[in-house]
Amino acid sequence: MDTLCSYPQDLTFTPQLPYAFYSCTFTNEHYTDSQFTTHKIDFPAKLNNAVTKRKAEFLAGRICAKHALQRIDIADVQILSGEDRAPIWPQEVKGSITHTQGIAIAMCSRDTGIKGLGIDVERFMGDEQEKKLQTQILHPEENSTFSSLSLTIANPLTLVFSAKESIYKALYPSVGKFFGFDAVKLINFTSRELSFVIVEPLSAQLPVGKQITVRYQLSKNLVFTECEYK
Template sequence: MHITEQSPFTPILPYSFHSTAFDASQYQDDDYTYFNQSLPIKLQRAVAKRKAEYLAGRVCAAKAMAPLGITHFEVLSGEDRAPIWPAKICGAITHSKGIAMAMVTDAENVLGIGIDIEHYMADKQELELQGQILREDENEAFAQLGQLHGKPLTLVFSAKESIYKALYGQVHRFFGFDAARLIGCSENSLRFALTSSLHETLPQGFEITVFYQYAHNMVLTECVHLRQ
């Protein structure tokens, strides 16, 4: 599989990251050996696209950890499909249609990182999915966001995915899109508030800032959960 070490994005958060472009159509199982990764048993019967995405994400993770002095560590997945990072490391992985990225940190005040890359939804899809992604009490803030950007639902969807990744390490259970409510927006960030208590460190009303940027019909969102 051809992997190009490039990224259309430079994240706002100040943590180690790596991004690649990859061509899933060129994927072969031998690529895992070439990139010093193991093909998980649960993926052995998966389609080539899924195998390629997983591999690209793990290559990014390995390269993002190298500046922290961590080498030869394979980021496996738990039963909940969440990446298993080395001790004292927080990180996140994302991929979307040929682009993958990983971000990691060993900062002691970081409890979780969330990143997500999404390609723009079609206009019809944005309309059809609003009821699944948005709460009714987000309508006002969402309308304001729509005045700033042409693909507001893609942005909110991606932001809520990043929030989930950033908080999961504390919550350790599934929570849906309705767990976070959009309460404000600016040219490069969104503000959300939790609609219920998810953890003793994440009470109802807890506010989260998600940074975002656009490039090449894609959006990158990123957030961090800091120790209070």
């Protein structure tokens, strides 16, 4: 398993946000526990009984985080997980990790002007899966905007799902509790950005009506989304 491949062949986009970024490919079939030692990443006890897929994803994500941190001159730091499974970044860092079916990505920044970062990569859902999950992912009031989006791109639900995942990751450190897909709704879009508005009060700094922008890119069968909270 060559988890140190910087930019896998099917990941043909580059991030729009100006922050440290690293990606790698990995395969579950070639994973071994010894690779944690090889890459100098602590093996967490909570993975003792985990399936191989989960272990490989965790390792690949931490490898990406390690290299992204090195790009902002932070070395020899272990990115542990909280009880909520969210990565625990160094105090002065905002960051995010994502993985899907053999691809892992991490992004991080020391920029004091941002309060949170969220990224997400997904492979396109099939048409039947999108139809099945639509009511779980969409807010009832965003159906009209979603219908317009579906006229411009294929697999629109995968994109909205990924965008809401990135929003969650970016806002969660400030909100401090779980919130669902219906806490935000899609209100506008361009060829590179989606605009959402908060429709449930999340915190004093994240009231109803606050708008959130998500940048996105589509490449082959992948969607990649990025969200920064300032």
